[in-house]
Amino acid sequence: MAALALLPAAGEAIYFRDKISWRSAIAPSEMITVEQARGWGDTAIWVDARPDDEFASDHVPGAISLNEDRWNELLPPFLAVWVPGKKIVVYCSSLSCNASREVARRLRKEAQLSDVFVLEGGWEAWLKKNR
Amino acid sequence: MKTPLLAFTLSMIMCLGARAQLKWEQTSIELHPAATDKQAIGHFKYENTGKTPVHFKSVHASCGCTTAQTQKEEVPPGDKGEITATFNIGDRTGIQIKTVTVETDETPNQKTVLTLKAEIPQQLEVTPNFVFWKQGDMPDTKTIKVKVGKEFKVKHIKVTSSTPDFQTKVEEAGNGQFKIDVKPQDTNKVVASMLTIQAEDSQKVFYATARVTNAPTAPVAPVGPTAPARPSAPAGQTH
Numbered sequence: 001m002a003a004l005a006l007l008p009a010a011g012e013a014i015y016f017r018d019k020i021s022w023r024s025a026i027a028p029s030e031m032i033t034v035e036q037a038r039g040w041g042d043t044a045i046w047v048d049a050r051p052d053d054e055f056a057s058d059h060v061p062g063a064i065s066l067n068e069d070r071w072n073e074l075l076p077p078f079l080a081v082w083v084p085g086k087k088i089v090v091y092c093s094s095l096s097c098n099a100s101r102e103v104a105r106r107l108r109k110e111a112q113l114s115d116v117f118v119l120e121g122g123w124e125a126w127l128k129k130n131r
Numbered sequence: 132m133k134t135p136l137l138a139f140t141l142s143m144i145m146c147l148g149a150r151a152q153l154k155w156e157q158t159s160i161e162l163h164p165a166a167t168d169k170q171a172i173g174h175f176k177y178e179n180t181g182k183t184p185v186h187f188k189s190v191h192a193s194c195g196c197t198t199a200q201t202q203k204e205e206v207p208p209g210d211k212g213e214i215t216a217t218f219n220i221g222d223r224t225g226i227q228i229k230t231v232t233v234e235t236d237e238t239p240n241q242k243t244v245l246t247l248k249a250e251i252p253q254q255l256e257v258t259p260n261f262v263f264w265k266q267g268d269m270p271d272t273k274t275i276k277v278k279v280g281k282e283f284k285v286k287h288i289k290v291t292s293s294t295p296d297f298q299t300k301v302e303e304a305g306n307g308q309f310k311i312d313v314k315p316q317d318t319n320k321v322v323a324s325m326l327t328i329q330a331e332d333s334q335k336v337f338y339a340t341a342r343v344t345n346a347p348t349a350p351v352a353p354v355g356p357t358a359p360a361r362p363s364a365p366a367g368q369t370h
Binding site: 050051054067068069070071072073075076079080082083084093097098099102109110111112113 | 193194195196219221222223257258259260261263265323325337338340342344345
């Protein structure tokens with residue numbers, strides 16, 4: 001009986017496995033691991049897409065805060081330090097978070113910057129590898 | 132033969148009855164906030180149609196920009212209530228989909244996903260909002276396109292540069308679009324300017340940045356994936 005009751009849910013989970021509606025689509029080539037990003041050294045700019053309070057609490061050393069709560073205010077200071085040829089690594093707070101994908105998408109579309117990557121595993125992945 | 136079939140049907144009905152205690156009026160809400168709104172609020176109403184109280188175990192929003200509040204921890208049988216989901220719009224634009232996951236004790240791991248969809252109107256879409264020249268480049272004109280949102284009517288826009296290092300010229304392109312030509316006075320020195328873009332009779336301000344950058348960093352050996360394809364550059368945009 002229980003197995004029978006689970007059938008619709010299982011079917012839905014299989015059918016919608018690649019259609020998580022709250023996530024922006026992102027190509028695998030635009031994702032980056034902590035190791036790869038660290039390998040870029042000073043040629044990468046780290047962008048923290050988390051809310052202000054989380055950034056204030058702790059962040060990747062040298063990271064610049066750029067979130068959608070205050071996008072219009074935070075974008076110019078970021079653009080002031082960006083240099084052609086630098087790679088941009090955007091992160092947010094967890095695996096299910098969408099903020100870094102959205103910030104990366106807007107940097108590509110609105111500012112028309114290239115070499116914008118999203119950090120796999122976000123802030124937690126960085127913490128795990130660095131602390 | 133009839134008895135097992137009847138027992139099966141009855142047990143199915145009992146299972147369904149026991150499962151669906153909290154009945155949601157709707158689990159998906161579409162909101163159309165005004166351009167000046169700071170928040171979009173969705174009210175997800177429910178009723179306990181079962182015979183036992185339902186307890187909320189957790190209510191979790193999908194992003195930090197959304198909060199969700201329950202009116203009560205316990206919902207007695209026959210009682211009604213709502214979960215209020217508040218989405219702080221901030222500087223977000225376009226279609227935003229936020230979810231709230233509600234866990235109750237109806238059945239083990241009983242979770243309901245409430246979806247809040249908000250379409251944020253944008254008066255002006257500025258693309259690109261960043262134009263730059265490398266130090267020593269030819270001081271060519273670069274163009275920023277401004278598209279008026281379909282809900283708005285704008286006849287003129289005003290553009291102001293925060294420094295005299297860049298000249299700007301606005302041109303109407305028709306069909307609710309404008310072109311802003313930006314030209315640096317001199318690309319031999321590193322300068323930056325904030326361009327303020329405003330529709331006539333509107334308080335809302337949009338920004339673009341113009342900059343002459345210093346020399347690019349030396350390339351390093353690739354250790355990561357290749358760069359994603361760059362979107363097509365607007366007229367006059369050479370990087």
